[in-house]
Amino acid sequence: MSQLTCTSLSLGYEGKEILSNLSFSVEAGDYVCILGENGSGKTTLMRTILGLHKPMKGSISTGDGLNRREIGYLPQQNSIQRDFPATVREIVISGFQGQCGFRPFYTREQKRRADENIELMGISHLKNRCYRELSGGQQQRVLLARALCATRKMLFLDEPVAGLDPKVTQEMYALIEKLNKELGITIIMISHDIRAAIQFSNKILHIGSEIFFGSRDEYIKRTASEWEGNYGNL
Amino acid sequence: MEIFDTLAYYMQFSQVRYALIVGVLVALCASLLGVTLVLKRFSFIGDGLSHVAFGAMAVSSITGALFSGMKPLIDGTGDMIIVMPLTVISAVLLLRTGKNAKVKGDAAVAMISVGALAIGYLLMNLDVFPKSANISGDVCSTLFGSLSILTLTQGEVNFCIAVSIAVVIVFILLYNKLFSVTFDEDFATATGTKASVYNLIIAIIIAVIIVISMNLVGSLLISALIIFPALSAMRLLKSFKAVTICSACLSVFCATLGILLSILFSTPVGSTIVAVDIAAFGVFSLIGAAKGGLKK
Ligand SMILES: Nc1ncnc2c1ncn2[C@@H]1O[C@H](COP(=O)(O)OP(=O)(O)OP(=O)(O)O)[C@@H](O)[C@H]1O
Numbered sequence: 001m002s003q004l005t006c007t008s009l010s011l012g013y014e015g016k017e018i019l020s021n022l023s024f025s026v027e028a029g030d031y032v033c034i035l036g037e038n039g040s041g042k043t044t045l046m047r048t049i050l051g052l053h054k055p056m057k058g059s060i061s062t063g064d065g066l067n068r069r070e071i072g073y074l075p076q077q078n079s080i081q082r083d084f085p086a087t088v089r090e091i092v093i094s095g096f097q098g099q100c101g102f103r104p105f106y107t108r109e110q111k112r113r114a115d116e117n118i119e120l121m122g123i124s125h126l127k128n129r130c131y132r133e134l135s136g137g138q139q140q141r142v143l144l145a146r147a148l149c150a151t152r153k154m155l156f157l158d159e160p161v162a163g164l165d166p167k168v169t170q171e172m173y174a175l176i177e178k179l180n181k182e183l184g185i186t187i188i189m190i191s192h193d194i195r196a197a198i199q200f201s202n203k204i205l206h207i208g209s210e211i212f213f214g215s216r217d218e219y220i221k222r223t224a225s226e227w228e229g230n231y232g233n234l
Numbered sequence: 235m236e237i238f239d240t241l242a243y244y245m246q247f248s249q250v251r252y253a254l255i256v257g258v259l260v261a262l263c264a265s266l267l268g269v270t271l272v273l274k275r276f277s278f279i280g281d282g283l284s285h286v287a288f289g290a291m292a293v294s295s296i297t298g299a300l301f302s303g304m305k306p307l308i309d310g311t312g313d314m315i316i317v318m319p320l321t322v323i324s325a326v327l328l329l330r331t332g333k334n335a336k337v338k339g340d341a342a343v344a345m346i347s348v349g350a351l352a353i354g355y356l357l358m359n360l361d362v363f364p365k366s367a368n369i370s371g372d373v374c375s376t377l378f379g380s381l382s383i384l385t386l387t388q389g390e391v392n393f394c395i396a397v398s399i400a401v402v403i404v405f406i407l408l409y410n411k412l413f414s415v416t417f418d419e420d421f422a423t424a425t426g427t428k429a430s431v432y433n434l435i436i437a438i439i440i441a442v443i444i445v446i447s448m449n450l451v452g453s454l455l456i457s458a459l460i461i462f463p464a465l466s467a468m469r470l471l472k473s474f475k476a477v478t479i480c481s482a483c484l485s486v487f488c489a490t491l492g493i494l495l496s497i498l499f500s501t502p503v504g505s506t507i508v509a510v511d512i513a514a515f516g517v518f519s520l521i522g523a524a525k526g527g528l529k530k
């Protein structure tokens with residue numbers, strides 16, 4: 001049983017399809033990279049899987065003990081309010097809100113785990129700092145810590161390294177790999193960085209005019225033969 | 235010490251004491267949701283609703299005139315019994331239209347709010363109904379708050395106290411949920427918080443607050459009461475909790491000061507409070523700028 005299965009999914013806005021007949025499945029512990037051009041519908045796919053947007057056709061199902069509400073995510077930057085007065089800790093602990101139900105306050109256990117996740121992301125020294133005064137990379141870590149509060153099973157990351165410098169980018173990738181390898185969290189990452197995709201992921205979903213879904217090795221073989229095809233004719 | 239003597243003299247009157255109690259409570263409630271309102275770009279609801287409340291007030295005074303049998307019922311709680319449900323319903327409608335991308339959200343809000351203003355004023359001036367002696371006075375005080383110190387009945391004061399306590403309790407219970415829904419509604423929804431329910435609750439609380447503040451500051455000035463303390467606090471403070479607490483305290487302080495000043499200088503209560511709020515905003519901005527300058 002896969003953790004996440006999408007079958008013949010069609011996505012779009014107001015009757016206009018931008019992606020059609022998309023099928024793929026994700027197993028526990030996978031590290032999936034979603035590649036595709038700007039505007040090809042990667043973010044839309046993520047929002048649809050998260051239940052923020054309705055698919056036009058097809059179905060999305062979860063299994064293997066994963067609840068649809070247990071998918072944490074890191075939004076594409078710029079979707080968050082810039083001038084929000086909130087400390088790192090306030091934001092991280094808000095990741096637990098979905099599990100609270102009608103309980104009005106966070107439990108001691110949740111507070112402890114929030115601190116743990118802050119520690120894990122290496123931002124303990126920023127705990128009481130104001131979110132809007134942090135650098136882009138630091139903000140990403142805060143949101144990642146929040147996502148970890150929401151789930152320990154599956155994380156959806158929308159361009160987590162966009163706008164980060166090379167050093168911080170490497171740190172971010174290392175962090176994500178640690179979550180995948182050490183904590184066994186399934187990672188689905190949207191990215192434009194094909195090199196990193198090939199380096200870290202075990203499966204690749206390429207969307208656009210042509211849809212590809214398969215293991216990383218198949219993807220490498222395929223792109224390699226495409227290159228040969230293109231240049232062989234020269 | 236002349237000022238204190240004058241104030242002590244006024245404090246003997248129950249009217250003045252009532253006004254202070256109601257003023258402080260209303261200011262407290264109004265400021266609580268200010269942060270959420272500003273950050274969620276929900277200010278349009280506050281603004282639209284205050285106009286709706288004016289229209290509802292007109293409807294209420296007419297029904298009061300038409301069904302004089304209902305008069306005791308209406309008098310018991312002021313006009314609340316009609317204005318409150320009408321405003322709450324409009325809040326729900328405004329939230330729906332404001333979020334709807336197909337109908338131009340803000341245009342729809344403008345239509346509702348300006349429409350309510352116009353119809354309200356029209357209704358107040360219809361010949362069919364027995365006019366009160368002083369229409370423009372009535373209209374003016376509904377829009378800008380009462381001219382002199384409030385004339386509240388014991389019933390109205392009790393109603394206001396009960397509603398305020400309810401608002402504060404609901405706010406405290408929902409505080410964490412409001413935070414996550416305000417900070418990142420998508421994330422909250424995706425991870426299982428029913429954001430639309432809380433948005434609805436926010437809209438309803440705003441409607442309730444607007445109705446109870448209407449007597450004090452008038453419908454046009456309510457938004458100021460809601461937004462200024464939050465904006466001031468956001469100039470200086472960095473955590474959501476601190477901003478919330480600070481804007482509540484600031485709002486209570488400004489309301490008290492405003493009411494006292496309006497008694498001393500016999501100025502209109504509503505605009506005096508708003509003037510104090512503006513002054514506070516100025517001071518906070520200056521301190522904020524100075525702090526920022528020092529850091530650099
Ligand atoms: N709210 C919306 N209403 C209508 N169309 C939209 C909406 N959001 C996105 N689109 C369109 O859907 C398409 C896919 O957008 P999406 O944001 O999913 O792309 P993306 O693959 O994430 O691109 P990027 O790499 O730039 O982040 C685009 O053509 C965009 O114009």
Ligand SMILES: [Mg+2]
Pocket residue numbers: 042043044076158
């Ligand atoms: Mg995108």
